[in-house]
Amino acid sequence: MDAVFLLFSFAVILAGALIFTNAVEWAGHRLGLGEGATGSVLAAVGTAMPETLIPIVAIIGGAEGSEDVAIGAIIGAPFLLATIAMALVGVSAHLFKHRREQGMRLTADVETLDRDLLFFLVFFSAGLLIGVVVPEGLHVPLALVFVGAYLVYVRATLRGGGAVQGVESIGPLYMDRSGAAEPANATIVLQFLVGLGAIVGGAHLFVEELISVAGSLGVEPLVLSLVLAPLATELPEKANSFFWVRDGKDSLALGNITGAMVFQSTIPIAFGLALTDWDLDHFAVVSGILGVAGGVLAYWALRLRGRFEWPPVIAWSALFGAFLAYVLAS
Numbered sequence: 611m612d613a614v615f616l617l618f619s620f621a622v623i624l625a626g627a628l629i630f631t632n633a634v635e636w637a638g639h640r641l642g643l644g645e646g647a648t649g650s651v652l653a654a655v656g657t658a659m660p661e662t663l664i665p666i667v668a669i670i671g672g673a674e675g676s677e678d679v680a681i682g683a684i685i686g687a688p689f690l691l692a693t694i695a696m697a698l699v700g701v702s703a704h705l706f707k708h709r710r711e712q713g714m715r716l717t718a719d720v721e722t723l724d725r726d727l728l729f730f731l732v733f734f735s736a737g738l739l740i741g742v743v744v745p746e747g748l749h750v751p752l753a754l755v756f757v758g759a760y761l762v763y764v765r766a767t768l769r770g771g772g773a774v775q776g777v778e779s780i781g782p783l784y785m786d787r788s789g790a791a792e793p794a795n796a797t798i799v800l801q802f803l804v805g806l807g808a809i810v811g812g813a814h815l816f817v818e819e820l821i822s823v824a825g826s827l828g829v830e831p832l833v834l835s836l837v838l839a840p841l842a843t844e845l846p847e848k849a850n851s852f853f854w855v856r857d858g859k860d861s862l863a864l865g866n867i868t869g870a871m872v873f874q875s876t877i878p879i880a881f882g883l884a885l886t887d888w889d890l891d892h893f894a895v896v897s898g899i900l901g902v903a904g905g906v907l908a909y910w911a912l913r914l915r916g917r918f919e920w921p922p923v924i925a926w927s928a929l930f931g932a933f934l935a936y937v938l939a940s
Contacts, residue, residue, distance in 0.1 A: 612822045619816035626808025633802040635780045636793060643768065651767050651869060658687070658870045662878050663813040664839055669885045677886050679820055681894060682835030684882045688734050688874040689897045690840035692904030693930040695851070695867050700923035702855040702863075710858045716916045718860040722767060726868035727909045729763050731902065734875035738898040740883065741890035753883035760876040767869075833893050833937055855918075864912065871905065896936055900929045 634655070643651070665680035707713055733756060740752055785801040786793035820838065824831040854863035882888050890898070904926055911922035 612819055612826060615815065616819040616823055619812050619819055622808055622812030623816060624812075626805045626810075626812055628805075629784055629801055630805030630809060632781055632784055633798050633805060636783055636798050637802070639780060640792075640795065640798070651764055655869070655873055658873045662874075663809055664816060664835075665878060666881060667810070667813045667816075669881070676821065676831075678830060678832035679835045679839075680886060681882060681888070681890065682832040683839040684874075684878040685738075685890070685894045685898050685901075686836040686840040687878070688730070688871050689836070689901035689904070689933070690930070691867055691871045691874065692730070692901045692908065693926045696904060696908050697923050697926035697930075699851050699855050699863055699867065700918050700920075700926070702852040703918035704920065704923070706856040709856060712858060712860075714918050716860055716864075716912055716918065717858065718864045718912070720913070722861070723864060723868060723913055725763065725766060726865070726872050727905060727913060729759070730868065730871040730875050731905045731909070733759060733872075733879070734898065734905065735902050737875060737879040737882075738890065738895060738902070741888050742895060746887055746889075749883040749888055753880040756876045756880040756883070760873065760880075763872055763876070830893075832891065836893060836897055837934070837937070868908075893937065893940070897933050900933050904929050 664683045668676040668680040668683070703710065703714060737756070740749065744752070783793040783797060783801060785804070786797050788794065788797075816839075820835060821831055824834045827834075851863040851866045854860070854866070907922055907925055907929075911917070911919060
């Protein structure tokens with residue numbers, strides 16, 4: 611029954627995220643934000659909401675093992691984004707290379723991509739380093755630095771976010787039954803709140819069931835949350851990027867991933883620093899190092915090379931596989 615409820619919590623979280631993200635994209639269109647800003651800020655934060663709320667709910671709940679779940683979810687999300695999610699985008703580009711006008715070339719907003727990947731590499735690496743060598747007394751001041759850095763990032767992205775996202779790239783608002791060309795602002799807000807409520811409820815159930823399942827299997831909650839939490843909440847949402855790449859909308863596709871990488875390497879880590887002891891064990895450190903490696907590879911392949919190629923796709927997949935092999939060997 612624990613496994614059944616765990617799967618049910620996945621479904622609730624994903625349904626809430628789907629509703630929430632759809633509302634966020636319409637909000638971005640109404641606010642006149644560029645595609646880079648919509649992908650890297652609104653869509654990225656929207657799709658990052660489930661995995662962000664999982665550690666917060668775990669920390670507030672305070673159950674035994676909940677802090678391990680929180681740390682695992684915080685480290686696991688950017689690790690998965692920098693490995694499997696990147697590989698997914700590369701596979702999409704190859705599968706639909708004849709459909710894409712630009713072929714294998716990358717047509718994302720260069721300024722946004724550059725900023726996203728550099729922010730991620732700096733702050734995710736810093737978060738790992740703090741968890742290993744920095745005394746706990748300095749964690750709260752450093753948490754404020756991480757929050758401030760994300761606010762600086764948002765301001766820079768909104769000021770240079772590229773062209774405004776067109777209506778044709780946004781699915782119809784799920785709760786709109788008016789038949790109008792565009793939904794009313796009140797309906798967008800209502801759907802936003804409904805999606806957020808489903809995410810919070812699903813996250814609360816997820817934390818409880820994950821701890822229970824980990825106990826039944828004799829597995830550390832941190833290890834299970836490093837893999838299950840991001841797979842359940844990040845990967846399905848990043849399917850949007852698969853279809854955006856297929857349609858040649860590289861700015862939206864990569865912004866959805868790299869913007870989430872920036873968010874996950876700043877705000878959730880700030881929560882972890884402020885509300886947990888942030889003492890990373892070897893599983894968290896290894897997954898974090900592999901995530902940084904995935905980010906470096908992304909910068910080389912996407913920013914410097916500017917193309918989707920098979921070697922990086924294989925390497926991103928191998929980085930994720932290496933962590934699974936490490937867990938099994940340990």
